[in-house]
Amino acid sequence: MLLAMYLQVSLLFFIWTGALTLKICSFNIQSFGESKVAKPEILDVIGKCISRCDIALVMEIKDASGKVFPQLMTHLNSQLNRKKDQYKYVISERLGRKSYKEQYAFIFREKLVSLQAVYQYPDQQEEGEVEDSFAREPFISWFTSSRTAIKNFVIIPIHTAPEAAVREIDALYDVYMNTTQRWKIENIIIMGDFNADCGYVPKKKWRNIRLKSNSSFVWLINDESDTTVKESTHCAYDRIVLHGQNLVQAVDPKSVKIYDFKTAYGLTEKEALAVSDHFPVAFSVISGREPSPLSKSPKKRARKKTSSASYSTGALPAEFPH
C-alpha cells in the first residue's frame, strides 16, 4: 500500500518535472532605489519582468537604507497566487570604489533552487593587496537544483564600469579560475551588464579578452544584439556566457531571449525608460531528474527522451518576444 503510494507520487513527480525548465535572467534595473519603488506603475513592470524568471540577477541596486529591496520582494511575492512560486533572495554588500555604491541581488524560486553558498570576490582596494580589477566585484553564488538537468551551477554576476569594460571582462577569466578552484564546479554562468559594445568595447579589443578568445566559453548573446531600451541605441551590453559541457548541452539555444518589456506591455519609450535603460536577458536550462533506486530503467529512458525533446521543440514559445 505504502509502496504503491510512493510509486504513484514519484510518477506524478516525474510527469510534473518532465515539463520543467529553469529560466535564468539578468536585469540591470538602472538606478533601482527609493524613487522607482515608490512608483506603482514602474514597480509593476519590474515585478512582471522578474516573475518570468526562476532565478533573476538584479543589478544597479542603490539602496543605502536597506529598505528598498525588501519592498520589491514584498511586491513580487504578493503578486503570486501559489505558495510554491514564492521567491527568496540574497543580496551583496554595497560595492564601489568611492561613495558611489551598487548591490547585486539574486531572486530565486525557493521551491526550484537552493542557494548553496556565496562568495564575494575579494578584489581588495588596499594598495599592495590584490589587483583592483573591478568597480563592483562579482558576488559569486552557487545554486543547486534537483529538478533540472544541471544539479550544481555557479553564477558570476558582473556590472562593469563602462570605461573599464575591456579590462573587467578580461578579468572575469581570473574570477572563473578562482571560482572553479574554490568550489570544483564545472558549470559556470557569467552574466550581467558587461557594457560589451558601442564604444566601450571596440571590435579590435575582443581578441585581448580571454573570456571571448578561449573557445571553452560559450557566449549566448551575440555582438549584433540590442539589449538597450532607447530606440536610438543598438548595443549588446548585457551578456550571458556559459562554461561547462553539461551546462552548455542543457541550454536550449532557442530559449535565449532579450525581453522587450516596452513592446510586451505597450509602453512608450519614455515609460519604458522610466523602468530601465536595459532589457532583461534570459535563457533556460532543461529539466532532468535524479536517478531513483526505484524503477531505474524506465526513468533512464524517459530522461533521454526529455532532453532530446527539449532540443527539437524548444520548451519556451513566444514568451520572450524580441
Ligand SMILES: *[C@@H]1O[C@H](CO)[C@@H](O)[C@H](O)[C@H]1NC(C)=O
Ligand atoms: C581567489 O582569489 C583570492 C584573492 O584574489 C585569493 O586569496 C585566493 O587564494 C584565490 N583562490 C583561488 C582558489 O585561486
Ligand SMILES: *[C@@H]1O[C@H](CO)[C@@H](O)[C@H](O)[C@H]1NC(C)=O
Ligand atoms: C581556456 O580555458 C580553459 C579553462 O576552462 C583552460 O583550461 C585552457 O587552458 C584555456 N585555453 C587557452 C588557450 O588559454
